[in-house]
Amino acid sequence: MLITLGKGKFILNAHADVYARAAMEAYADACEATSSERARRIRESLYLGRRMPLCVQTALRIVREAQVVGRLRADYSESAWLQVLHTLELIEREPEVIKMFSNWPGSNPR
Known part of the structure; x- marks a missing residue:
């Protein structure tokens, strides 16, 4: 480009x-x-x-910012937000883990 x-x-x-x-x-x-x-x-x-973005750090930043707004809602679920954050952090540390997901090209879901 x-x-x-x-x-x-x-x-x-x-x-x-x-x-x-x-x-x-x-x-x-x-x-x-x-x-x-x-x-x-x-x-x-x-x-x-259909791939996870290369900028997992960007995704983490956006999710964390959205979580701050989410906390203002009556139906906010801390455990749900933490599950998303932990999954993104895992993907950032170990990119191969994404292959566990069924829609990942070449994946082998369990």
Whole structure:
């Protein structure tokens, strides 16, 4: 992906640079609402069809922020939120664990 910032240009190589991949994944998420076709093409080029995002840290941050808002609701369940957070933390530590899920390509669910 070529990015032009004022005087400089940057080329993000998502297949060689995990940070570039994360940036392109975030870009696809950001443009989804207004340019779903662009987002789809980016995800296809990154092979992200049904995969966990590369930016598990981003997912954790968003879930933690949503949990703060969730605590204001009468039907808030601490145990449910903790289960989600613990699962994301596990995936961050041990990415291979995602293969336990049945919708993961090449998975072998128990």
